[in-house]
Amino acid sequence: MKTAERKACGLIFCSLVLGKKKGLYLRPFLLSTQKTAKFRSIFKRAPTLESLYTPTNKAASKNLTNPSLPVILSAAMSKLLSKEELVEKIKTALKENSHAPRIRELARRLSIPEGQYSQFRRLVKSLRNTAILEARRGKLFLSERQEAIIGIYTPSRAGFGFVQPEDGSDEIFIARDRAGGLLLPGDKVEVRLLRPAWGEMKREGEVLRVLERQTDQLVGTFHPTNRANYVIPDGLGERWEIYIPKEKTKSAHAGQKVVVKLSPHKPGVWGLEGEIFEVLGDATSSEVVIQGLVFSYRIPVEFPREVQRELTSLPEKVGQEELKGRWDFRKKTTFTIDPIDAKDHDDAVSLEKLPNKNWLLGVHIADVSHYIREGTAIDKEAIKRGNSVYLPGRVIPMLPHALSSNLCSLLPRKDRLAYSCMMELTPEGIVKSYEIGRAVIHSAAKLTYEEVQEVFDGGASRKRLSKFVEPLENMLQLSKILLQNRMKKGSLDFDLPEDEIILDDQGRVIDLKRSVRLDSHRLVEEFMLLANQTVARFSSGFNIPVLYRVHGTPDEEKIEAFFSILAELGHKFSHKGPITxxxxxxxxxxxxxxPEVELINEILLRSLKKAVYQDENIGHFGLAFDRYLHFTSPIRRYPDLLVHRVVNEYQTGRLSHARFEHYRTQARRLGAHCSATERTADELEREAVKVKQLEFMQDKVGEHYSGVVSGVTNFGIFVRLGDMGVEGMIRLRDLTDDYYVLDERGHRLVGRKTKKSIHLGDKIAVWVVRVDREAGRIDLVPGWEMEKTGIKQKKRHRR
Incomplete structure (x- = not known):
């Protein structure tokens, strides 16, 4: 290579490498025709410079020397051909050819320039014995294998990925250079099978096109530079950075959290491109991060105009006309028991002693179906949301506040419409008879769990709530009997505390704690369980098409693994025979x-299946109920609202055959949908709590905590800190006193030299050494390693 040519080439490639190091998006310039021809003769093994002229991210520079991404310029055509276009040309030529050609003959037919032949030859060889081409004795034939498979793409951090086909067959390996561009987790793609599975190797394929993006918007942090602007998406990292044209930044500033709307996917283009849809604010603010999570999970916050218009037609209070045909329970002593900050009161309770010594328990549920008619804008929006979402310091309601916090809410000292389940129980807690119907109630008080517990404990609230003491104590007595009955049948009672975030008036975290289940919590829980079970009994008895809440039998492998962990923790049980x-x-x-009870509860809970909604009743394994559904929370769960609606139609004689079929079809469709929205809400709530926990821990570096080993992996151990619910990790690289190896069967790390072991469930003293809010990580070291870190220890000791 001549000196001048070498200098010119070095100048070009240095420019690209420099851009890569700075994280910039470069658009390589076009050379003149004369210079282009000159450089083609130099770079016979590289893509043409014209093929690089496309808006991509910095990954494009890596494709310069990637022989598996050839893009050929045909001398017979005035336009550039992408790889996909050239493959189609090859297939067309083979279809039209009267005989099977060799590679050289095929190149002549497609007018491939001599300078590009070696590149074309490599492409054809890479397609041999795939779903495109077959080669026999040097001649090329169109492959007779299946053309395309549809599936969901899952990328790895290393660049390659896998596609899980929709037909349930084995997953397909996708090399980085065969992804057809930068794909996102969950993208629905069309894949061409290249090679079948061989030995332990998975079958291999190539992504032809993206059929459906998992999402068309992402949340991330904005990073402007002198040459280009880009956004790094949350949870994905720099490899998925999104190029933002200068005119589409919406005046965002560096370090701000933004919502990006992605541009349509272009086959063969590696990078992502989009425009900023909304600027959320400073990325270091926990409230902004949570707002970004809400966008990421596609949770609707504002209600559409159609919903707002319908709200104006609703009454402000209960009218006399609405009381016709309802039970009048306004003179019964009825009250709600909820968290102190609750606004959506959808259940109230009453209890009285009957002359025959039996109990008459009333569970009164807000009659939401009276106000929300099927097919209205409010109803459609409620279906879309599926449920309310509870985040630290805020609620994203399923229903507008005018309904959820006012007209439907069973507020104290106001007439409210209800759907009541009246159950007569023997002193032993057995339901002797029941009635379900529409009613009107007048709640006497809005009680909180804490003040009801004070009544039980003989605290200050006992005097202030004197007129409620007797019914409350009777309720406590009955609830304990109901709990005992459930336990005798095998109902699983997971006594797990919930993470609680204590906020000040500005929404800042001032403390973390784990809430303990009180007798007042159990009281309400037992009454709601009984009402749900009773309505399920009624619905199944009369074959009413409702949504059941079902919980399947757990997988044997997971239960065996659970018993194995129990044995390592010192609790040996026989697990032979059926799982009950x-x-x-x-x-x-x-x-x-x-001491390890909480850990065992969590492991068992993870070993069980997830409860879901469906139209077919298979029982509820965890509760040991043969029939169960959700009836008691229609303000915050759509399945409950649907149950109210169909049960009322049956009771009023309006459930015709056509309506029966309608509800059965709707239950099948909404079962999967509402199960999915519930999972989404649970995931979002966990993520939001973690964001607040990280905010609280950011200034705790150097502090000492006692913890419990909650997980053991081949890269470190997870430790739960005290009674705060915060979990951090001790990484293997930070354990320098020995070389630790994972013993998977024993659920422990074992030192090779010292034989020192760290077991699941062990108590351990740790120090906080790093808090990375962006990565969502808290790094810990054990006490014996702290001095080696060089971090100043704080004198204050935490829980």
Missing amino acids: PLRLAHVLQVVAGK
Whole structure:
């Protein structure tokens, strides 16, 4: 190569590499025709410079020397051909050819320039014995294999990925250079199978096109530079950075959290491009981060105009006309028991002693279906949301506040419409008879769990709530009997505290704690469980097409693994025979009161299946109920609202055959939808709590905590800190006193030299050494490693 040519080439490539290091998006310039021809003769093994002229991210510079991404310029055509276009040309030529050509003959037919032949030859060889081409004795034939498979793409951080086909067949390996561009987790793609599975190797394929993006908007942090602007999406990292044209930044500033609307996917283009849809604010603010999570999970916050218009037609209070045909329970002593900050009161309770010594328990649920008619804008929006979402310091309601916090809410000292389940129970807690119907109630008080517990404990609230003391104590007595009855049947009672975030008036975290289940919580829980079970009994008995809340039998492998962990923790149980709720309930009873009880509860809960909604009743394994549904929270769960609606149509004689079929079809469709929205809400709530926990811990570097080992992996151990619910990690690289190896069967790390072991469930003293809010990570070191970190230790000791 001549000196002048080498200098010119060095100048070009240095420019690209420099851009890569700065994280810039470069658009390589076009050379003149004469210079282009000159450089083609130099770079016979590289793509033509024209093929690089496309708006991509910095990954494009890596494609310069990637022989598997050839883009050929045909001398017979005036336009550039992408790889996909050239493959189609090859397929067309083979279809039209009267005989099977060799590679050289095929190149002549497609007018491939001599300078590009070696590149074309490599492309054809890469397609041999795939779903496109087959080669026999040097001649090329169109492959007779299946053309395309549809599936969901999952990328890895290393660049390659996998596609899980929709037909349930084995997943397909996708090399980085065969992804057809930068794909996102969950993208629905069309894949061409290249090679079948061989030995331990998975079958291999190539993405032809993106059929459906998992999302068309992402949330990330804005990074402007002198040459280009880009956004790094949350949870994906720099490899998925999104190029933002200068005119589409919406005046965002560096370090701000933004919502990006992605441009349509272009086959063969590696990078992502989009425009800023909304600027959320400073990326270091926890409230902004949570707002970004809400956008990422596609949770609608504002209600559409159609919903707002319908709200204006609703009454402000209960009218006399609405009371016709309803039970009048306004003179019964009825009240709500909820968290102190609750506004959507959808259940109230009453209890009275009957002359025959039996109890008459009333569970009164807000009659939401009276106000929300099927097919209205409010109803459609409620279906879309599926449920309310509860975040630290705020609620994203399923229904507008005018309904959820006012007209439907069972507020104290106001007439409210209800759907009541009246149950007569024997002193032993057995339901002797029941009635379900529409009613009007007048709640006497809005009680909180804490003040009701004070009544039970003989605290200050006992005097202030004197007129409620007797019914409350009767309710406590009955609820304990109901709990005992459930436990005898094998109902699993997971006594797990919930993470609680204490905020000040400005929304800043001032403390973290784990809430303990009180007798007042159990009281309400038992009454709601009984009402749900009773309505399920009624619905199944009369074959009413409702949505059931079902929980399947757990997988044997997971239960065997659970018993294996129990044995390592010192609790040996026989797990031979069928898996029943009663056997698992016995385990929970035996470990109750042990230091590791919370960990065992969590492991068992993770070993069970997730409860879901469906139209077919298969029972509820965890509760040991043969029939169960959700009836008691129609303000915040759509399945409850649907149950109210169809049960009322049956009771009023309006459930015709056509309506029956309508509700059965709707239950099948909404079961999967509402299960999905519930999972989304749970995930978002966990993420939001973690954001607040990280905010609280950011200034705790150097502080000492006692913790419990909650997980053991081949890269470190997870530790739960005290009673705060915060979890951090001790990484293997920070354990320098020995070389630790994972013992998977023993659920522990073992030092090779010292034989020192760290088990699941061990108590351990740790120090906080790093808090990375952006990565969502808290790094810890054990006490014996702290001095090596060089971090100043704080004198204050935490819980």
